[in-house]
Amino acid sequence: MRYDIITAGAADFAAAIPGLAQVLAASVANGAAVGFIPPLDLDAAAAFWHGQEGAVRSGEKQILLAVTQTGRIIGTVTLALAPQVNGTHRAEIAKMLVHPDARRQGVAASLLKRAEEVARSKGRRLLVLDTREGDDAERLYARLGWQSCGTIPDYALNGDGSSHTTHVMYRQLPAAPAGLTIEPASPDAQDAIPLIDALSADLAARFGSDGRGGLAGWDAVADRSLFALARLDGVPVGCGAVRPWEDGEVAEIKRMYAVPGSTGVGAAILSFLEDGARRLGYRRLLLETRWANDRAVSFYRRHGYRLVPNYGSYQGRAESACFGKIL
Ligand SMILES: CC(C)(COP(=O)(O)OP(=O)(O)OC[C@H]1O[C@@H](n2cnc3c(N)ncnc32)[C@H](O)[C@@H]1OP(=O)(O)O)[C@@H](O)C(=O)NCCC(=O)NCCS
Structure with a gap:
């Protein structure tokens, strides 16, 4: 499968929303712990992405898309640049999602690598994230050099009312030579x-x-x-x-x-x-x-x-x- 990784610009983000909604809704239906409790229908998923439009426009969020040659969005990751004046070197990775039928082919790894490049180009050298303990994503991050800070119990709720532990991780980006x-x-x-x-x-x-x-x-x-x-x-x-x-x-x-x-x-x-x-x-x-x-x-x-x-x-x-x- 061939695909490109692109950063959704302010002008084309709206056009990407239906595709992003598909990926988010399918991932939640498949059990992903990414801020929602199933069921999440396509309208609610699209509403979430519409809510990101302001941050995309301001540049605070860089939303990357994995797009096949036929134009289908199969994965996404958000790089949220810390807005604090003492955090201008830091960003958070969020909504790392690959459509269930495009997984285990390296799409997430590719998106994360590109997110690192974007982070560097924005002067960010520290990345942070949290991920549900035991998920596939935990292995992915470890494989790509993320370090563990430990876990927080009872962090987020599951569909059945129980809760799960989250794993907090960070990655210090190796410095690329200036110029x-x-x-x-x-x-x-x-x-x-x-x-x-x-x-x-x-x-x-x-x-x-x-x-x-x-x-x-x-x-x-x-x-x-x-x-x-x-x-x-x-x-x-x-x-x-x-x-x-x-x-x-x-x-x-x-x-x-x-x-x-x-x-x-x-x-x-x-x-x-x-x-x-x-x-x-x-x-x-x-x-x-x-x-x-x-x-x-x-x-x-x-x-x-x-x-x-x-x-x-x-x-x-x-x-x-x-x-x-x-x-
Ligand atoms: C976590 C997630 C983003 C990973 O996406 P992905 O595209 O499947 O990730 P990759 O393909 O890069 O890596 C996944 C696995 O496939 C393996 N893989 C990658 N390319 C492969 C290939 N060509 N052939 C066989 N296996 C391959 C990787 O080694 C990795 O194996 P591991 O899980 O045993 O370590 C995806 O499972 C997902 O969307 N999950 C739900 C959302 C979620 O939990 N997001 C994280 C929030 S913090």
Whole structure:
């Protein structure tokens, strides 16, 4: 399933309300603890979203939508920027919802990652939320690096009059280097070429193979691929690519490079590529590096990649270290 993540602007939020109402009503009917007690009909769900229009217009709430190619809204998350003068670095995650028939495909993870990017772009570096203890969402947040503050008993009511415990969580966003931008680009872009050459020279000198094959035949797979170029104050400082691997749901990371001496560039590129891969409909990423490249091995491990059996042409090559990550 391919979908885009967009931030609903003040002008198009009203048009999104019927779709958002569907997601909210279906989630509540399915048992979600998101501020309502079932049954919640479509009109009441739409009324809730209408109530958000002012905050969307003022910018206090950034409402993100996961939208399929046919225009169907399958998920949403709200980033509520703290309005307090001493809270301008903080935001709350709310109404994290994926329609029951679109779950377990990485949509929520994708929405949350984008919400983090939006938060950062708004100068917010601390995110907070609460979620019902034991829900699927609790695992999702933990997997994405959220920390637990503990639980509050008797926090909210259930449909049958009983109550449930909530789990309070926070996430401190890793700082992205100031002035860093990452954008999709063509591997043939004028300012990408020197970077790719530098990477190839570095790999050839250290490991005897320059890895240039990573972009071979790019045009044929370009519509299911992504090449990302990182610039610091406009100057290229790193790149990376994802391209399809055999099965339609698996992509391969290629040509990851951050110029020597840069910090945070590789992590930012990797996060950009993972997010892009999710939106292209991939569910798993694979990559190969060399065991001798210990910086790369620890980098991928740090970012949640796990060792997998050598795949494709890397089978039987003891010098190759292959890693995978479920998105
Ligand atoms: C919580 C919620 C938002 C998660 O949405 P989602 O899109 O299913 O989330 P993801 O797909 O990113 O992750 C869910 C699970 O699917 C798994 N998954 C993701 N992509 C997958 C794939 N391609 N194949 C198999 N499993 C996959 C994830 O590993 C995760 O597994 P886990 O639950 O065992 O940890 C959704 O269940 C929901 O809307 N719940 C009701 C509302 C709610 O409770 N919101 C939270 C309020 S705080």
